[in-house]
Amino acid sequence: MSKTKSDNKRRPDHLVSPFALIRISAILTVLLMLGHLWGYPWASTRDPLETQLVDTMHSVDFVFLGERSTYWNLYFGFGVLIAVLLLTLAIVLWLLSDLASVAPQRLGVMIGIISASCLFGAYLSFRFFYIPPFLTFLVICVLLSAAAVQLLRRQTHRDTTGEALS
Known part of the structure; x- marks a missing residue:
């Protein structure tokens, strides 16, 4: 095989690189946000008691x-806020993935913190909500944890003045 052809092929481990794991997590976070919005208006009206409860929240x-x-304003407002925060998290994850080769250890700490918050999101989803967000948060947590471990194991190269090099 010629050198040109081998250079054009991506290594199989590219999909498990911190860059890829963080980007996949960003995409899953967008899907989590869309799933959250799919539940709008976040209230069921299939049962008369449920309809009465929603009417009471409005009144x-x-x-x-x-x-x-009103209770509905708080309920609705927090629902929209969560969607915006999930979208923001997805964008931040996407942008942070570019730092994997520049500042791996700092990024590893940040990704580890975000991973821990996703673990908490998984717990809350399991305890108070539904299985789909639980599983999504759990997968995001695992992917980000794997990325964080890889990033924290990388050595930052330093030049003779002590400045970090990429």
Whole structure:
């Protein structure tokens, strides 16, 4: 095989590189966000009691921190906020993946922290919500943990002045 052809082929381990694992996690986070939005309006109206509960959430207002609101406003607002935060996390993960070769150990710490928060998301999803977000958070946690371990094991090369090199 010629040198040109072998250079064009990606190594099989490319898909398990920190860069790829973080990018895959970003895509899964977008899917998690879309799944969350798919549940809109986040209320079931199949049962008369459920309909009554949703109507009550719309109609009961209260004052909190000097502002008048309803339980529905809080419920709906937090639902939208979670979608925005998941999308933001996906974008941040995508952008952070570019740092895998530049600052592997710093990125490893950041990815490890995000992985831990995804583990907590998996627990909360299992405990209070549904199996699909639990599994998605769990897969994201595993992928990010694998990326973090690889990144933290990498040595940062230093030049003679002590400056880090990529």
